[in-house]
Amino acid sequence: DEESLDSDIDRVKIGIDGLDEMILGGIPKRSLMVAIGSAGTGKTTFGLQFLDEALRDDGRAVFITLEQSREAVLSTAEEKGWPFRRYVEEDRLAVVELDPVEMANSLASIRNDLPELIEEFGADRLVLDSVSLLEMMYDHPSKRRSEVFDFARSLKEVGVTTMLTSEAREDSPYTSKHGIVEYLTDAVFVLQYVRPSNFRETRLAIEIQKIRDANHSRETKPYEITQSGISVYRQANIF
Amino acid sequence: DEESLDSDIDRVKIGIDGLDEMILGGIPKRSLMVAIGSAGTGKTTFGLQFLDEALRDDGRAVFITLEQSREAVLSTAEEKGWPFRRYVEEDRLAVVELDPVEMANSLASIRNDLPELIEEFGADRLVLDSVSLLEMMYDHPSKRRSEVFDFARSLKEVGVTTMLTSEAREDSPYTSKHGIVEYLTDAVFVLQYVRPSNFRETRLAIEIQKIRDANHSRETKPYEITQSGISVYRQANIF
Amino acid sequence: DEESLDSDIDRVKIGIDGLDEMILGGIPKRSLMVAIGSAGTGKTTFGLQFLDEALRDDGRAVFITLEQSREAVLSTAEEKGWPFRRYVEEDRLAVVELDPVEMANSLASIRNDLPELIEEFGADRLVLDSVSLLEMMYDHPSKRRSEVFDFARSLKEVGVTTMLTSEAREDSPYTSKHGIVEYLTDAVFVLQYVRPSNFRETRLAIEIQKIRDANHSRETKPYEITQSGISVYRQANIF
Amino acid sequence: DEESLDSDIDRVKIGIDGLDEMILGGIPKRSLMVAIGSAGTGKTTFGLQFLDEALRDDGRAVFITLEQSREAVLSTAEEKGWPFRRYVEEDRLAVVELDPVEMANSLASIRNDLPELIEEFGADRLVLDSVSLLEMMYDHPSKRRSEVFDFARSLKEVGVTTMLTSEAREDSPYTSKHGIVEYLTDAVFVLQYVRPSNFRETRLAIEIQKIRDANHSRETKPYEITQSGISVYRQANIF
Amino acid sequence: DEESLDSDIDRVKIGIDGLDEMILGGIPKRSLMVAIGSAGTGKTTFGLQFLDEALRDDGRAVFITLEQSREAVLSTAEEKGWPFRRYVEEDRLAVVELDPVEMANSLASIRNDLPELIEEFGADRLVLDSVSLLEMMYDHPSKRRSEVFDFARSLKEVGVTTMLTSEAREDSPYTSKHGIVEYLTDAVFVLQYVRPSNFRETRLAIEIQKIRDANHSRETKPYEITQSGISVYRQANIF
Amino acid sequence: DEESLDSDIDRVKIGIDGLDEMILGGIPKRSLMVAIGSAGTGKTTFGLQFLDEALRDDGRAVFITLEQSREAVLSTAEEKGWPFRRYVEEDRLAVVELDPVEMANSLASIRNDLPELIEEFGADRLVLDSVSLLEMMYDHPSKRRSEVFDFARSLKEVGVTTMLTSEAREDSPYTSKHGIVEYLTDAVFVLQYVRPSNFRETRLAIEIQKIRDANHSRETKPYEITQSGISVYRQANIF
């Protein structure tokens, strides 16, 4: 099992061609990660592909969506050729659709129940898409911060390898919308649009900003979203 | 019927020359979309043209305006050669003029009634022009967010293919005025002014920033608004 | 009569040389327009000249000033060679000096009375100089928005061809001070300073950002304010 | 008398070499003006010199300072060779030192009394140095705006030719600190630092942004502050 | 002992190759320092390495973490080859995991107890990772400032050589997230990403912005994080 | 005595080589000055050196520190070769350590007592290091402004030649952190970092932005902080 316990830090793959090669040695298991990007950069696809990596190896996974319907998530995955409906039938995948307003209001109880649920389900991987919608529901910054902080910590305690998705700030692709999650996560992936000054074709580019306890490339590499998901082009350059 | 139900994801056309060719395979039916642009970039025209695409094929449509009078909307459409008055007479088009203040105050009940109304009317397409005026009526960001979020979700549940229009942020053409709708929509079209540094002629340019589950061009292409609506020039470049 | 009712959309001239030629076919009558510019760009002059266009053709007009005294407005017009005192004597022009604080406090009643007053007076054109001073008097953005929105709508309902003047945002010549009126108006004129990087002579430049239902130039053209008002130089370029 | 009443608009000189030549025909008497600039650009000097122009012609003037002591103002003027102590002795000049906090608190009564006081004193010119310190004392923007607005109007009603000084916004030399006075004044002078990119010598530059009812140069010209006050170099360029 | 008391100011090393050579004469003992950088720039590694410098010389140290678990901190250190578990067993190192919310709520009592605890433990060095998470938990800026100020002062009074870590502001690598700690500290290290305009490889660069009472290089130098921690390349340049 | 009273305005030296030559004729005695700069630009050193100029000539001085301990201030001065401990013993220097929170809370009484204390002590010069820490303790801008304003005025009334130090705004080296003190002071010194675009060596540069009633260079000149304090290089250029 790729995620088996052995000496040293266990390491796993994200499941994205090109990107996994940029991470030397893999992501430490049980990491809490975040993929930051603005609308359409492929965060949801990133999260689904990250789960498929474990699911197609008989792993177990949970996808929590605050943005789309459960049905839409399943369609998107199927569209990419990832048999998420089958995984669900095999009881290895749970796709949970939560209302961000309700989630914000009952985060304390969710926080209490989630660990048990995840453990009972035996999930290897978890995706929350997106943490920005949750954060948006709080008015007071300090309330938002402490709630998100506590939530992140409870995820870490469960020990499930987790990918959060987060919108980027309008004025900086390297910062999450509310500037909190990059503090709390062990790994930060930055997905951004690169728009040439001549207004031609917009490109997609990814950078690994941080992985605690891992050596990784610091290059910014182009990627594409195709019918089979995200591919990072390690050999190519943006310009 | 272009929007008939068959296997896979049903796909429809926007109805704008040049732009539809930039979307490979069409927009998934029942998508919730947004056209973002500052004043005069053609958002209202975009919305009308989007409805005409269905209406001239015997479809049914609803146009909700928060900015103009019902009469002004009809005139504008007629002026572009789209027989909206006839569609109205044929009971295939409803043009609804809402007061944004009132709409904001009674959004909960609108949200409740809208699905039924749309279904009874049998609308294939819906336009809300503009969501920014609705958003502007809320003082508290979190209230605004949760109201708009719930409204967007109820639109998705109805399953009508919907185009919202939204003002852009002053400092970024790629972000909606209040930074919410691009989270909630399946597709984002960015309409922007490109002003050359020599202060000559301002150009109009469109980019498809996002379409969930669709392959699309990432080029920024010039477009014009003429007496017959919007035309995107796929072969041309901005500079 | 230049503003007579005939089939199609009636169209009128602004009354500014060079600018009217940039508007192909004229401004739809009964439009609500705004001229956006920072201090000294000539907004008040623009408004006066717009009224003179109708007044010298035996039309009737109302000028509401929140910034200057009635006397100062008349002097400025006379100074430009527009016989505003005579128009007043002929009862074809009303120059109304309002206190912005009071106007803000009693906007609801003004809104109620204005239509009747304008209709009784039979005004063809109306100028409000400036809407920014009115907007400034509200503390709460949503109150400001809904008040200005309702006011704009009541002006539209009256059907008088109206020019608002508005200060520009400090950081963007294309945006009104409070970012509301460009949503509500049918036409947006942008008056701006162009300062060369060598700190020589500051130029004045105008762009038509938007005219609903009209074809217009998208060029930015130099203009000057002289003893006879504003002239736009269609053949010249800024640089 | 340079400021005598004759037909047409009476016009006066500022009293600054070079600058007066940039104003074609002079400043309309009874104008309310503002000199905007950041710390050290010479606003106080500008105001003193503006008063001296009238005082040395047997005129009468009032200088209200919110920033310095009465004594400091007199010293500064004397230092520049303007015999302000003599003017005071001759009862033609009043230098009034006000506490901005107190002034803010009792602005309504000052507003009531000022006209009478100015008229009794028979002042031809008035300087308020600086309006920014007054504005700073209000917490609520709308309170600040309406107070400053009313104060400006009462000054206009008195009919005394007035120069306000105002700090500039940190991020724009063309905007006053609180963005109000340029709305209310008939003339705006912009004093700014021009710092070359090679970090050599900082220059002082002045631009006339606006004079209602006057033709004026739109050039930005260098100026210096010397022992005899401000001189604008009409023939020179910044770079 | 490298930290022994002798005449003049005692000086110590940070423990980072290349960086210590940039500090001429060493850091004054008992300094309160801060390492500012955004996520992934190596602040935590910096702090651990700073402690290891003392620990491997039989010193005593405390590491307070607000971001990670105690276990994660120990793993990270071990991963870098610093025997933190052994130090803990030898009772020379205390790794304390605090909840930022709780820490914020009980900062007064922590402040009271900390000095005694540190003195009893006999710590030579202390790291707080990160002060930004603590700061984030306060809503009111003045409360945040006075709490952090008092906390910093109590650390200074204890006299333990301390390294705080702090996130950088999104828009300036030279400023801490909340703009307070650089006021209160004796030394400021700036860790930043340098991203070339061609979107190739992101580099890490360090600058010593301030060390009270010490001569130091003002160069910005590249550094790397490897399996053995941080190395600064004094001989290399960023570009 | 360098600060003796004679006709005209008495003038004193700052005590910094190179800088004093940039001030033609010296600083008017009893001026209230401010040195603005970000962390590490040498503001504290500037203040100490300014006092030493008077102290080594048998003058008397007060140094109020809100940032460091009394002991740290004395060490720093001694380290630079300024015998501050001796001055203290000779009762010619008072180094006062104040808690900014307490100072903010009791500013009214401090304001009342300070004049008498300073006069009794017979101080020629006073430094407050830094006014930013005091300002930071107020939540409400208008409270902050009026308190700082009153404090500045009481300092002016005492007539002691005073240097405040102030942090710069993050986004502008020419503006103090809270944008108040440059309004209230007679002289403004700007200390800034100049970072070359190739990320090599950061330089220190000083500009005299303002000295009321004095002629001064407007050049920006490099300076260094060495073991003997600050030296400005009048002959050198930044680039």
Ligand SMILES: Nc1ncnc2c1ncn2[C@@H]1O[C@H](COP(=O)(O)OP(=O)(O)O)[C@@H](O)[C@H]1O
């Ligand atoms: N089959 C496909 N072919 C090409 N591009 C696709 C395809 N499916 C999705 N995309 C791209 O992926 C984007 C959406 O990705 P998504 O993961 O939903 O982004 P995000 O969650 O960041 O908003 C779409 O905007 C589209 O550009």
Ligand SMILES: Nc1ncnc2c1ncn2[C@@H]1O[C@H](COP(=O)(O)OP(=O)(O)O)[C@@H](O)[C@H]1O
């Ligand atoms: N017949 C026409 N010919 C050319 N341009 C037109 C015509 N009708 C409208 N336009 C252009 O369309 C713009 C308005 O489009 P609209 O859809 O109302 O924009 P928005 O809703 O984004 O404010 C006008 O400003 C004008 O430039």
Ligand SMILES: Nc1ncnc2c1ncn2[C@@H]1O[C@H](COP(=O)(O)OP(=O)(O)O)[C@@H](O)[C@H]1O
């Ligand atoms: N007779 C004139 N000759 C030249 N320029 C003039 C004349 N009268 C006014 N102006 C210009 O017009 C400007 C004022 O125009 P105004 O319409 O009041 O601007 P705004 O209302 O935008 O502040 C003045 O600043 C001046 O530059």
Ligand SMILES: Nc1ncnc2c1ncn2[C@@H]1O[C@H](COP(=O)(O)OP(=O)(O)O)[C@@H](O)[C@H]1O
């Ligand atoms: N063994 C390693 N090899 C190379 N780089 C590493 C290694 N361990 C950690 N890093 C780098 O260090 C970074 C994390 O450093 P850390 O001190 O946790 O940063 P911060 O506390 O500033 O977020 C990772 O993002 C990674 O780039």
Ligand SMILES: Nc1ncnc2c1ncn2[C@@H]1O[C@H](COP(=O)(O)OP(=O)(O)O)[C@@H](O)[C@H]1O
């Ligand atoms: N002996 C010295 N040699 C060289 N530079 C020194 C010496 N002492 C202090 N400095 C410099 O002075 C800076 C601190 O000056 P300081 O006056 O405390 O700055 P500020 O008060 O603006 O934060 C240090 O960061 C260091 O760069």
Ligand SMILES: Nc1ncnc2c1ncn2[C@@H]1O[C@H](COP(=O)(O)OP(=O)(O)O)[C@@H](O)[C@H]1O
């Ligand atoms: N005798 C003089 N010679 C040269 N420059 C002077 C003289 N007196 C004053 N200045 C300049 O004038 C500036 C102050 O002008 P002031 O009118 O007080 O500015 P402001 O009111 O805008 O702060 C000083 O900073 C100095 O540069």
Ligand SMILES: [Mg+2]
């Ligand atoms: Mg998504």
Ligand SMILES: [Mg+2]
């Ligand atoms: Mg529209």
Ligand SMILES: [Mg+2]
């Ligand atoms: Mg005007």
Ligand SMILES: [Mg+2]
């Ligand atoms: Mg002044």
Ligand SMILES: [Mg+2]
């Ligand atoms: Mg860290």
Ligand SMILES: [Mg+2]
């Ligand atoms: Mg200091």
